Amino acid sequence: MPQLAAIVIHCRDPYLMAPFWSRVTGLPVAPDDRVKLTERTLGPTESVLLSDPAGTGPDIWIAPAGDLPPVGRIHLDLAAEDDELAAVVAAGATVRRTLPRWTVLSDPEGNEFCLFRRH
Structure with missing residues (x-):
C-alpha cells in the first residue's frame, strides 16, 4: 500500500513561507536549504525541505509556483x-x-x- 511521504505547499514566496511553516510544524529546514534561505540564493523553481531528522513523519516541501489560485492551495x-x-x-x-x-x-x-x- 502507498505511504504518505511528503506534503507539498505551493506558494509565491518560499522565503516567507518556509520559515512560517517550519515554526508552525516544528519541522526544521534542511541544512542546505537553511543556507539558501539565509543567503537568498534559491533558484526560481527550487523548493525548500522541512524534515524531521529522526524521520518520524512526512516531509513538507515549500515549492514556488507561478500560477496559483488566490487561496485554498492546501488545508492542513x-x-x-x-x-x-x-x-x-x-x-x-x-x-x-x-x-x-x-x-x-x-x-x-x-x-x-x-x-x-x-x-
Missing part, C-alpha cells in the same frame, strides 16, 4: 495544545474563526488551516 489540520495558538499567531498566522473544538487560521499567503485541540 494540526493537533495542538490550547497554549500553542498564540505561538502560531505570533509566527504570522491570522485567526479566521474559532469553533468549539478547533480554530481556523490562515498562513501569511492566505491559505486556511485548522488547529484542533488535543485530547
